[in-house]
Amino acid sequence: MRRVAEAMHEASTADLAIKATGLVKIFGKHRAVDGVDLAIRKGMVYGFLGPNGAGKTTTIRLLATLLKPDGGSAEIFGHDLHREGDEIRSRISLTGQYASIDEDLTGMENLVMIARLMGYARREAKMRAEELLRAFGLEDAAKRQVKNYSGGMRRRVDIAASIVVTPELLFLDEPTAGLDPRSRNQVWDIIRALVKAGTTVLLTTQYLDEADQLADRIAVIDQGKIIAEGTSSELKESVGSGTLNVQLLNGEDRSRAMAILEEKLSVHVQFAADSTSLTAQVNDSFMVAGALGELAKQGIAVTSFSFGRPSLDEVFLKLTGHGTAQETDHKEEAI
Amino acid sequence: MTGYIEQTEKDARELRLDESIASSSRPKPPSALSSTMTFAHRALLRIKHVPEQMFDVTVFPVIFLLMFTYLFGGAIAGSTAEYLQFLLPGILVMTVSQITMYTGIDLNNDIRKGIFDRFRTLPIWLPSALIGSLLVDVVRYSLASFIMIILGYALGFRPEGGMAGILGAIGLILIFSFSLSWIWTVCGLIVRSEKALMMISFMVLFPLTFVSNVFVDPKTLPAWLESFVDVNPISILATAVRGAMHGTVTFQQVVMVLFVSLIMTAIFAPITIYLYRNKK
Numbered sequence: 001m002r003r004v005a006e007a008m009h010e011a012s013t014a015d016l017a018i019k020a021t022g023l024v025k026i027f028g029k030h031r032a033v034d035g036v037d038l039a040i041r042k043g044m045v046y047g048f049l050g051p052n053g054a055g056k057t058t059t060i061r062l063l064a065t066l067l068k069p070d071g072g073s074a075e076i077f078g079h080d081l082h083r084e085g086d087e088i089r090s091r092i093s094l095t096g097q098y099a100s101i102d103e104d105l106t107g108m109e110n111l112v113m114i115a116r117l118m119g120y121a122r123r124e125a126k127m128r129a130e131e132l133l134r135a136f137g138l139e140d141a142a143k144r145q146v147k148n149y150s151g152g153m154r155r156r157v158d159i160a161a162s163i164v165v166t167p168e169l170l171f172l173d174e175p176t177a178g179l180d181p182r183s184r185n186q187v188w189d190i191i192r193a194l195v196k197a198g199t200t201v202l203l204t205t206q207y208l209d210e211a212d213q214l215a216d217r218i219a220v221i222d223q224g225k226i227i228a229e230g231t232s233s234e235l236k237e238s239v240g241s242g243t244l245n246v247q248l249l250n251g252e253d254r255s256r257a258m259a260i261l262e263e264k265l266s267v268h269v270q271f272a273a274d275s276t277s278l279t280a281q282v283n284d285s286f287m288v289a290g291a292l293g294e295l296a297k298q299g300i301a302v303t304s305f306s307f308g309r310p311s312l313d314e315v316f317l318k319l320t321g322h323g324t325a326q327e328t329d330h331k332e333e334a335i
Numbered sequence: 336m337t338g339y340i341e342q343t344e345k346d347a348r349e350l351r352l353d354e355s356i357a358s359s360s361r362p363k364p365p366s367a368l369s370s371t372m373t374f375a376h377r378a379l380l381r382i383k384h385v386p387e388q389m390f391d392v393t394v395f396p397v398i399f400l401l402m403f404t405y406l407f408g409g410a411i412a413g414s415t416a417e418y419l420q421f422l423l424p425g426i427l428v429m430t431v432s433q434i435t436m437y438t439g440i441d442l443n444n445d446i447r448k449g450i451f452d453r454f455r456t457l458p459i460w461l462p463s464a465l466i467g468s469l470l471v472d473v474v475r476y477s478l479a480s481f482i483m484i485i486l487g488y489a490l491g492f493r494p495e496g497g498m499a500g501i502l503g504a505i506g507l508i509l510i511f512s513f514s515l516s517w518i519w520t521v522c523g524l525i526v527r528s529e530k531a532l533m534m535i536s537f538m539v540l541f542p543l544t545f546v547s548n549v550f551v552d553p554k555t556l557p558a559w560l561e562s563f564v565d566v567n568p569i570s571i572l573a574t575a576v577r578g579a580m581h582g583t584v585t586f587q588q589v590v591m592v593l594f595v596s597l598i599m600t601a602i603f604a605p606i607t608i609y610l611y612r613n614k615k
Contacts, residue, residue: 064456068613090364090458100449102377104384109377116373117457119362128359135355137348145384161453166359193352 017042017200024071032058034224047215048204055224056204064094093167103147107157114161132160152183172203222320249301251275264291367460374467391434392479416491423487424577425549436536439519496582504579514596517603524610
């Protein structure tokens with residue numbers, strides 16, 4: 001009986017792309033990564049969500065063998081981070097926050113170079129580069145220097161360079177930061193195609209909708225620690241109640257509306273940032289319907305209302321006690 | 336209708352994407368030689384795309400040679416033609432030594448941009464990234480040397496060592512410069528900005544190249560300075576290069592250059608590789 005349990009445990013470990021225990025990285029006095037545990041299954045998209053300076057990039061750099069941890073241990077596909085760097089490097093690929101390509105070279109030259117460094121022969125390297133440029137919609141830009149590319153094209157050629165040989169694990173550090181919606185969708189399509197082919201993806205993002213859209217599981221990171229982990233639904237559940245938003249036609253009605261809502265919902269109602277809206281945390285949709293009806297009865301005009309589970313934004317705010325947009329000044333993050 | 340066309344275009348793109356991912360194979364990692372040549376090729380492509388970077392090996396030598404020949408020639412040796420015979424080998428050493436620092440600057444730029452991270456996550460023999468670009472630098476140094484010697488010849492430089500002497504002298508300069516480059520790669524890996532790196536290399540190279548026997552015979556110097564000049568690696572190289580060009584080089588002078596080069600490489604190449612591997 002015990003043997004079965006052990007076998008099952010082994011099977012689940014073999015399913016893991018990344019297993020980390022107590023990872024720590026210290027820069028000077030700043031604990032950039034402060035005891036991170038991870039268990040990421042093969043074939044999933046895993047999202048690190050957090051503000052600037054939270055330790056997302058540092059964690060990725062530890063896992064990609066670019067930094068040595070000051071504490072803890074990790075295995076990538078069962079290979080030890082300390083001792084089996086070469087094994088790990090032949091399975092992973094990294095697209096950093098800043099373009100990890102030579103901007104003075106053309107897109108074609110960059111991809112041929114990477115393909116050659118991956119071990120392709122000259123002719124095969126050229127064919128592979130051409131194929132990728134076509135697939136990424138960059139064939140027209142193949143002969144232009146990357147420094148003349150738009151942000152979206154740069155990002156795409158960067159990701160193309162990462163999948164010259166399809167990696168088993170791809171690290172993407174803020175893959176869509178600063179991209180327009182169209183380019184962002186293209187990058188998302190690429191990520192989905194990779195996952196379909198079996199690649200595990202670990203991405204960092206500051207955008208909640210990106211984590212929501214792409215990631216199977218999300219770790220919310222703040223000040224070097226994982227403060228919450230789960231699917232996007234689980235994270236929203238964990239915060240509990242839904243949020244009611246009511247926008248009034250006239251701002252003068254706000255106090256009156258607040259009194260009515262508080263009475264009907266028996267919860268605390270807040271003024272929202274703009275001068276005509278109110279928000280409240282409620283669970284019961286029937287009570288919400290009743291309260292809205294009461295507003296109408298009292299002659300308070302409502303221009304719009306929404307009721308639903310909290311957005312990841314609200315989850316983040318609740319978990320960290322500060323918003324996602326907060327800029328912290330840990331410059332180590334950028335190194 | 337347009338919606339339909341857009342949809343089929345999107346499908347076609349997705350299909351190409353899926354195919355390109357599926358058609359990926361994992362070849363055997365490249366040999367050290369192959370990856371070194373790829374990095375050398377990268378350096379050549381960079382020259383092709385950014386030809387301005389060749390100023391340091393084309394314009395620099397010309398300016399330096401003209402400037403110092405005509406500025407100091409009359410005062411130091413009585414005539415520019417005579418001074419040129421003494422100066423050219425030294426100024427060649429000085430010019431090439433000074434442009435070695437660009438190796439460190441290129442590396443520093445790679446680190447600050449993301450490409451350094453990509454190279455480090457590739458399954459390659461890491462030193463090849465450095466050796467590849469150093470090899471192309473050797474080509475650049477040769478170019479600087481030939482430009483200076485041809486210009487010198489036009490100005491009246493007549494080496495007595497002949498072609499063999501000139502080639503031997505250039506060979507010594509290349510070996511020395513390749514070794515000296517490792518110091519700048521170490522600095523390039525430690526220093527944060529390009530500016531700081533420029534400053535450090537000027538602080539080292541300026542005194543080292545001027546307080547040497549490049550411009551004057553050290554016998555005219557005060558004793559304490561003369562003893563420094565005598566052990567200055569730049570002087571050691573300049574002496575051997577001058578000797579080779581004029582056919583008076585001794586075995587001991589050549590060995591000294593090789594010895595200094597070996598020491599620099601033995602100390603700074605491993606440090607460079609260590610830092611490259613373990614950079615934060």
